[in-house]
Amino acid sequence: MDILIVTPAGKGTRKGNRVTALRWAGHLRALGHRVRLGTAYAGEPCDLLVALHARRSHGAAAAFRAARSGAPLVVALTGTDLYQDLPASAEARSSLALASRLVVLQPRAERALPEEVRGKVRVIYQSARPVAPLAPPEGAFRVCLLAHLREVKDPLLAARAVSRLPASSRVSLVHLGAALDPADAARAAEAAAAEPRYRWLGDRPRREALRTLAGSRLLLVTSRLEGGANVVTEAIANRVPVLSTRIEGSLGLLGEDYPGYFPVGDAAALAALLDRAEREPAFLEELRARVEALAPLVAPADERARWRALLEELGGPERARPSAGEEE
Template structure:
């Protein structure tokens, strides 16, 4: 099939949605399809239309459905769609969801977080990550990595604030890799780095540098206040890197209800306690390693491709039922 995939993230962007679009393009082309990634939709025909973002891609979704009523349409629900836009802009977001033949959610709890009338359309596609090319070397100290752009949704300085609560004897350092989305976030990160000897901000770095950071880290913190299913969790699981995560739906939907490494969202005191436990209890850290290693098989490219092709099949079948 000829597939158009629209994403608001432009070529060259390191935003997660661009990475998802490009990875899905490769997986679909490996399965024999042709994919055009676009950031603006100009009414071109195709055999299948995939829209990343229900809210941001709303105009394209509406135009496509009006012009091509017989062509299958998939809408991908991002974290901001589910946990922000559908509440602030319900008419727009839900219209995109209503027009879709298949909805894609990126974690296992999306069905609990969208209106029940849409859950029959939902297919879960867990984002994959490649296995690291290099084995982790000896680790010095006790570095904790935070990987993600500096913006409100990520609560990116929470681990740094937690590190302020640690005793003098702790060897923990928090290393943050991610681009500041605004000058204000850059100022906050630099000010925290100046004031907090346990915190270092690397800014935006490339993929090899991210892998090196993961390799030398003892654990990763993902402290987001909202997530649609963060790819960095997939990467950590594939690397065997323990994850300490905020207890939001998007993290629980990837790591499981009984994962032992959660802290209440926004609570740096509780996070500090978990960091200390990871540093001082080999048994606890070992349990986190065991859990992420067990989850790693769900985040392979093969598993993601199979789920993506299931979504394609469901979209085609759904459209066929409406247009016999």
């Protein structure tokens, strides 16, 4: 098949949507398909459009459906689609109706969707591979945060949590992620100046970020919402325990009863978990064992197999129209 993947994250960015699109392109090419990436659909011929982001890629989805009414359209749903945009965005809801299938990154995502489209939903877990760890300084209990400075990520919550730890704590927080405006950079620099155990390194190459994660004792996820964060699957692949806000995206990946959750926005609760993980080896080992058990879900072979099954299910252009009971 000739496949076009549309993502609002343009070439050269390190945003999560671009990372996902590039990885999917690799899987689809390995399955024998021709794949191109773009930020819009301009009427070019293709057998399948994969639109990443229901609201922001709605224009591409609508243009493709108008031009190729019988061709398959897959809409992949992000966290902002599921947990922010859908109630208020007619464009996001229209993308659900236009789609032949809807891809989500963890099984709890289906709960956020209207019942009439749930039959279109297919779960494709994001995959990751282990990397060689970047060793922390001797004696440090390094934890990491891989998040751009965006409000939805609440990234400075982690610095506030570390500042609550006792003076004897060996926790060292390394934060990698781009500042999207100068004011965000200034706030991160101010937080680092106030708390010597917090270091913000800015936008770093993806390989460095992954190696930092692999060499850390914990990954912190402070987001207010996520669709199924790729950084969590990267932690799972590298057997790094996770402390995360109790949000649907993490619950769907780590499980309802995973013991490393804290409430959204609660620096004191995160500090308590950090303190416990540092002081109680049994708790840290419990977190690690729970993460290790999830490793098969994030294997690249599983993600590729799920894409193969989805494409076989669609069966090509002649079978792409919504099935009986689905909205045209």
